[in-house]
Amino acid sequence: MIRYAPDPQACEPEDMIAAAQLLSTRGRAPLEQDLVDILAALSRRLLKSRLAREAPQVAAVGYWLRPAAIGKLVASERAKVGEDSVLAPRGLAFHLPPANVDTLFLYSWSMSLLAGNANIVRLPSKMGPVAELVVSEIISALAEAGDADRHLFLAYDHAAGHNRAFSAAADLRLIWGGDRKVLDVSRDPLRPDGLGLGFPDRYSFGAIKVEWYLAQDDAARDALATRFYNDTYWFDQMGCGSPRLLYWEGAEDGYRRAVSDFLDRLERVIAAKSYKSEIGTAMSKLTYASRVAAGGTIDRAVLRSNELLVVEGGENLDLRDQSHGGGVLGQVRISSLLDIVLGLRKGDQTLVHAGFTREELVELARAARSRGLYRLVPLGEALSFEAVWDGIDLLTHMTRRITVRV
Amino acid sequence: MSFELLLERPAGTIAPEEKERLLLNGLNELTAFHKEHSLEYRRILSAMWGGGEPAATLADVPYLPVGLFKEMDLKSVPQDQVKLVLTSSGTTGARVSRIAVDAETSARQQRALASTMAQAYGPKRLPMLLVDTADVFKRPDMMSARGAGVLGMMRFGRNHAFALRPDLTVDKEAVAGFLDRFGSEPFAIFGFTFMVWQYLYQPLRNGGRDLSNGILVHSGGWKKLAERAVDNDTFRAALGAAFGMEHIYNFYGMVEQIGSLFLEGPGGLLYPPSFSDVIIRNPTTWQPLPPGKEGVIQVLSLIPRSYPGHSLLTEDLGVVEEAGPTRGGGNAKGLRILGRVSKAELRGCSDVFAAANPESASA
Numbered sequence: 001m002i003r004y005a006p007d008p009q010a011c012e013p014e015d016m017i018a019a020a021q022l023l024s025t026r027g028r029a030p031l032e033q034d035l036v037d038i039l040a041a042l043s044r045r046l047l048k049s050r051l052a053r054e055a056p057q058v059a060a061v062g063y064w065l066r067p068a069a070i071g072k073l074v075a076s077e078r079a080k081v082g083e084d085s086v087l088a089p090r091g092l093a094f095h096l097p098p099a100n101v102d103t104l105f106l107y108s109w110s111m112s113l114l115a116g117n118a119n120i121v122r123l124p125s126k127m128g129p130v131a132e133l134v135v136s137e138i139i140s141a142l143a144e145a146g147d148a149d150r151h152l153f154l155a156y157d158h159a160a161g162h163n164r165a166f167s168a169a170a171d172l173r174l175i176w177g178g179d180r181k182v183l184d185v186s187r188d189p190l191r192p193d194g195l196g197l198g199f200p201d202r203y204s205f206g207a208i209k210v211e212w213y214l215a216q217d218d219a220a221r222d223a224l225a226t227r228f229y230n231d232t233y234w235f236d237q238m239g240c241g242s243p244r245l246l247y248w249e250g251a252e253d254g255y256r257r258a259v260s261d262f263l264d265r266l267e268r269v270i271a272a273k274s275y276k277s278e279i280g281t282a283m284s285k286l287t288y289a290s291r292v293a294a295g296g297t298i299d300r301a302v303l304r305s306n307e308l309l310v311v312e313g314g315e316n317l318d319l320r321d322q323s324h325g326g327g328v329l330g331q332v333r334i335s336s337l338l339d340i341v342l343g344l345r346k347g348d349q350t351l352v353h354a355g356f357t358r359e360e361l362v363e364l365a366r367a368a369r370s371r372g373l374y375r376l377v378p379l380g381e382a383l384s385f386e387a388v389w390d391g392i393d394l395l396t397h398m399t400r401r402i403t404v405r406v
Numbered sequence: 407m408s409f410e411l412l413l414e415r416p417a418g419t420i421a422p423e424e425k426e427r428l429l430l431n432g433l434n435e436l437t438a439f440h441k442e443h444s445l446e447y448r449r450i451l452s453a454m455w456g457g458g459e460p461a462a463t464l465a466d467v468p469y470l471p472v473g474l475f476k477e478m479d480l481k482s483v484p485q486d487q488v489k490l491v492l493t494s495s496g497t498t499g500a501r502v503s504r505i506a507v508d509a510e511t512s513a514r515q516q517r518a519l520a521s522t523m524a525q526a527y528g529p530k531r532l533p534m535l536l537v538d539t540a541d542v543f544k545r546p547d548m549m550s551a552r553g554a555g556v557l558g559m560m561r562f563g564r565n566h567a568f569a570l571r572p573d574l575t576v577d578k579e580a581v582a583g584f585l586d587r588f589g590s591e592p593f594a595i596f597g598f599t600f601m602v603w604q605y606l607y608q609p610l611r612n613g614g615r616d617l618s619n620g621i622l623v624h625s626g627g628w629k630k631l632a633e634r635a636v637d638n639d640t641f642r643a644a645l646g647a648a649f650g651m652e653h654i655y656n657f658y659g660m661v662e663q664i665g666s667l668f669l670e671g672p673g674g675l676l677y678p679p680s681f682s683d684v685i686i687r688n689p690t691t692w693q694p695l696p697p698g699k700e701g702v703i704q705v706l707s708l709i710p711r712s713y714p715g716h717s718l719l720t721e722d723l724g725v726v727e728e729a730g731p732t733r734g735g736g737n738a739k740g741l742r743i744l745g746r747v748s749k750a751e752l753r754g755c756s757d758v759f760a761a762a763n764p765e766s767a768s769a
Contacts, residue, residue: 286719291477291478293453299453
């Protein structure tokens with residue numbers, strides 16, 4: 001087992017488990033100013049760091065933690081607490097973030113800090129340089145504020161069985177990273193009064209209105225392509241919000257022109273950003289395309305470049321089994337936004353949109369209510385972390401309330 | 407038909423233009439055949455290859471990625487005509503390719519192999535020492551590449567002896583007995599490259615045995631031996647020093663394109679048989695590359711009739727080199743294998759799965 005303090009150091013699992021068992025009663029009053037200050041200090045550190053320039057997800061997280069935004073979050077949470085409630089922490093929160101989105105643990109942990117909880121974060125055994133830097137900055141910020149002992153950042157093999165001990169000590173557990181992981185880790189019981197939250201397999205897509213697109217000028221179209229690049233290629237299209245398919249609402253010939261124009265621009269952005277797929281990845285896209293073509297559900301599949309495989313099909317095009325990411329994009333023409341409703345599933349999370357009115361989107365959300373969808377956000381914001389994630393108000397769930405009535 | 411015509415003409419005796427013409431005819435015919443008899447293949451042609459009309463050049467023949475055979479069963483004959491299903495060797499838990507072979511394809515494979523092996527072993531059947539164990543082919547209807555390879559090779563020899571016990575230790579009595587009877591005349595040896603190195607050479611290298619009359623045909627890739635810093639030159643030198651062996655032939659082939667073996671020849675290059683060919687493709691543009699340029703290997707063959715394996719993009723990297731003039735005119739084209747395309751797996755959400763399956767690359 002490795003503990004980051006801030007540098008990775010070997011530690012004894014028994015010691016960490018013993019420490020965890022004591023952390024349940026080390027929760028503090030939620031939303032206090034000094035907790036907000038820790039996040040403000042962390043925000044400054046991250047935004048100033050060298051990696052913020054090189055890794056956009058670090059800058060994004062640093063920006064998300066800025067005092068103004070955290071302040072709003074705090075105010076809105078306080079407003080939900082009625083006069084007959086006292087806000088309290090849950091106690092010890094145990095986080096298991098996903099392997100593929102290397103900054104996600106920071107959002108989860110920072111909300112839990114704000115909620116007053118002590119925290120254990122189980123980091124993946126192989127962390128990239130970005131994640132390592134972020135951990136190092138967190139621990140430094142905590143040490144400065146004198147709060148480092150309430151937060152353990154550990155790395156260990158899932159198979160070693162430590163999840164069981166940490167789960168048994170935790171008041172709250174958050175599991176990110178796919179159905180399989182959620183099911184596996186959920187086998188370890190929490191305390192009977194503990195709260196478990198799972199964030200499993202998710203599928204996301206986008207929708208663009210053809211008429212609107214064709215009315216945009218060059219600059220606007222290029223800007224849209226850049227925003228779509230961010231949505232799709234950050235985290236190699238492996239994030240839960242990463243769009244895998246684009247629905248184009250409009251008539252056939254307008255659709256053809258719009259798609260062709262859009263994909264050309266997207267390819268220019270991919271080249272400008274120097275995003276490169278490895279040969280093995282490109283070949284596995286070819287294998288994927290051949291397999292999906294053999295199934296008879298698509299019209300065409302074109303490897304436009306190693307970085308972009310485009311799969312065209314009808315309304316029922318389903319690329320949910322595409323798990324290798326890295327630039328596989330479905331394209332479908334629809335006559336109305338509501339055409340997608342029947343094909344929605346419970347695991348469908350994000351729809352990024354461009355060119356639709358609020359009314360059209362609300363109508364879609366209402367029609368989709370019983371089937372799926374969690375967020376309809378502007379194209380470009382697919383990966384933006386929100387305090388309400390997968391329909392769960394995280395900060396609210398990370399705290400509890402003590403009801404007082406006289 | 408094209409396969410027959412080409413089979414009769416050993417590689418190097420046919421003019422390049424004529425070979426290309428016959429090969430192209432045969433491949434176009436196979437594309438049309440598989441298109442008619444395999445629904446899945448027809449759909450792939452329609453979605454990705456503009457329908458699969460006859461190609462004007464070899465480079466225009468549609469190709470399937472070799473990995474597709476690990477993900478789905480593709481065949482162009484009814485199930486009751488499938489004589490056996492070959493599988494690729496794979497590490498435990500990894501998916502393996504499944505290749506459906508009918509009587510016709512099997513017959514072509516046998517004839518192709520016989521023609522290729524005659525180049526190494528000569529026209530007569532020689533006594534054969536197999537660097538493997540008799541245990542390797544237990545289930546005839548579902549054979550691993552290793553079992554199929556050994557069984558397939560056995561018919562090119564006689565008086566077979568197996569050099570290894572089931573636990574892969576060397577059976578010294580069997581080897582000594584074989585050499586006593588047959589060692590003073592030319593004899594055949596067959597084994598997978600790693601097996602020969604690890605289970606024959608290593609245990610016997612200081613034993614002073616004379617295998618100088620042996621003609622070794624071996625294959626299986628150099629990946630495992632690369633970990634031990636053993637390449638083709640090292641391998642040859644070691645076998646020569648320990649056993650006096652000089653006649654050593656590596657070959658390149660794959661279960662996904664059975665019967666199509668590229669035998670080692672002049673310059674240490676691997677030469678396609680007359681009914682096969684190789685194209686090197688640029689790994690970014692996927693355009694064909696000229697000799698001397700490295701890229702991803704695509705292999706073409708007229709053997710696969712029961713499954714659409716006549717044109718495959720492999721996961722191997724290589725380069726074609728021109729090795730001097732042939733009797734048929736034009737330069738002989740030989741292949742040099744440079745390595746494997748690394749299996750890049752982008753990190754998925756779940757790291758639990760990776761822990762249970764250490765082969766995946768995700769963290």
